[in-house]
Amino acid sequence: MKERLDKYTLKNGMVVLGEPMEAVASAAFGFMLPSGAAVLPEGCCGAGGVIADWIFRGAGDKNSRQLGDALDGLGLARSRSVGSSHITIGAALEAGNLAQALDLHADIILKPSLEEDQFELARQLAIDGLLSLDDDPRQKVMLKLREQFYPSPLGRSPVGEIAELKALTAEKTRQIINDNFNLSQTIFAVAGKYDLEAVCHQIEKLFETERQEAAEPVMLGSKAGKYTHIDNDGAQVHIGLMTDTVKPTDEDYYNARVAVSVLSGGMSARLFTKVREERGLCYAIGARYHCLKDAAGIMCYAGTTPDKAQETLDVIMQEFDKLGEGISEEEIQRAKVGLKSSLILSSESSSSRAGAIASDYYMLGRVRGLDEIKDKIEATSVNSVLGFLRSNKFKDFTVVTIGPKCLK
């Protein structure tokens, strides 16, 4: 399996990445705009979500309705997300409509109408989205967890803060778009069926500008806290737990990924076995690797009824502690096969590949080939994973709970 990576850089620094896929008739693309929650100015928490909505409310010569109709007319499965570092907008579609979709997205990014009345609607929806989070404790606990775990402002909530959203103005938001939609720092990725020359030519025509200065890097503050409880008279206590680990640039990265997989890769992994299968404490239990460019952690979620919540948290913590004490060859093999298999399975999807190559480029400054990743996973062993765990002991845990009961 030899995949090809296409890369082209515009004079202004904007990067075009592509991965052609033979077996598909679709294409997926995404623009990573350097305007995520952590890089926005203080006092504007939630502005990212407002922006990601507002720029779709009319662009170029089209009003909101005409733009929406044009996107729908191309059959786009749209995607947009606000992360810590970027707003990503993109779509998956039948490959034949790619050129028209890119033209529309150029208008959305470069020529959004940004009308005042549309701003109010976008802001109201952002406020509603934030209030709705109270009815979705599972999602809320993980957002709070990131906020508490990552050094400020990296974990800042992309959903926002109510007071700051209420105070946000159209003028301020326009300024943020102007300052942060920096094409020199933008990554464009496409995967699936596309014509490289045509795509590069089109992107160049649409997005070539003067080079723009990079924004100052954000100053990192401290972590917020060890334990946070939010009272909610629901059926379960929702537990989020996170602890430090190495970043993707670290030489121990693959050891960390295999370690997390031993803990929670498949249904035979330790958390599922000890917490759910043997004790019946939870339905939903799992841990995964989560990273930003400047920090990474192992993130764990469990939901359980109040009487079992303390035991659940205790067993989870024990399993984290025990991991470095010993891992069997069998466990390592299962973890490695699981990681390699999910890599190959996701490589059949154009959306997954477009997301993966863009994220690699941002995190590492280059795109890893599937063979490289497979080889690095293969190179890990019981000794290398245990060595990593022993020199990087889990010590500080950030815990957030939402539910009728506070834990110790």
Next chain:
Amino acid sequence: MEFKKKTLSNGLDVVGEVNKSAKSAAVGFFVKTGSRDESEQINGVSHFLEHMLFKGTEKLSALEVNEAFDRTGAQFNAFTSEENTVFYAAVLPEYLLEVTGLWIELMRPALRDDDFSIEKNVIKEEIAMYKDMPSFDVMDQCRTLHFDGHPCGNSVLGSEASIDNLTAEQMRDYFARRYAPNNMVLACAGNFDWDQICSIAANSCSRWQKQAVGRKLEHYGGSKKKKRVEKSNLAREHICLMSAGLSAQDPRRFAASLLGIIVGDNVGSRFFWELVDKALADAATMQFGAMDGTGAFYSYISCSTDNVTKVLDTVSDIFQSLSKNGITEDELRKAKNKVLSALVIKNELPMGRLVDLGFNWIYLEKYRTVQDDISAIKAVTVDDVNVLIEQFNPGEFTQLSLGPAQDRGLKTENRRQRTDSDL
């Protein structure tokens, strides 16, 4: 793509769609049983049984089952609905045979008493989890209200009480009646060797005993009842609307799906432009769900309690205008484009193909290519959709709302702010 089919003498259908250029393969058992096949006494047993199949066989413990799957790197799981229980895995081609063999073994589970007791806790945790997801809870409660005694209104999860009262013996009895070879399909899609799959199925499944199985099919138009349920910890109003639709066997189901997209896709639909774009609701979707012998349109809306009247008036206007004027050519064209591209993208993955392959066999006992579906969608006309609107009138719906106690809207707001500033 090449379609293959074999029926064993005990009635087990094995179907496959071979695509040698795929990087993976997918396999699944589709069992024609779900909550609509349960009596009140054993409500929740189909879903509980789905969990119990992972607990092993006479030869394999639960841990050994999980280890065996994980050794292959399979992405495997199962789900239960009102009328089907599906066990599936996506896997690299070299492991497909092994994983298929494992599923075949699990289809004859041990159903041990001690596993049953531990898993009861997990099921009750799952019930509790969904209670904390009002967007799910409201749909579940609305389905019960809509079907009002018809078996399609039975809860998939069951209640805490029904699960408490369920015995392992009742489950074994249900298993023996429903997991008969003539009530299930083994399906494979992607890159795999058909002859090997056939041979393992013939060797291992032929001793399964055929049973007299069935299901009473009865179309039901819905109760059209209205109900509001209060929950003190909720912040928003969650509204579910349900109205009658047509069945999974009805050729007009493609037109019904397009109607769902036109009215309630998450972007670009009538609900989107009138409710979400105008910030009256933060979510408003409608979709068509075809079932065995019946069907329904489901809408879900989330909004502030202050906006409920305006939202429902708007919904009523949307349905009235649909009844009066029908849909437009332009709406249908956009809906078709969306459905067609989603169909193409989904079917690029063997796992996506497996789902369609299996369900087409369950409902139609037919193989349909992706191209068959594309052609059927392209052939739908404005008139086809308008006739459906006239016949099913989606404006006459059952309605269930889940929201905070009505006189306490202000208190909720205060509590939320205090919680935030505590952090």
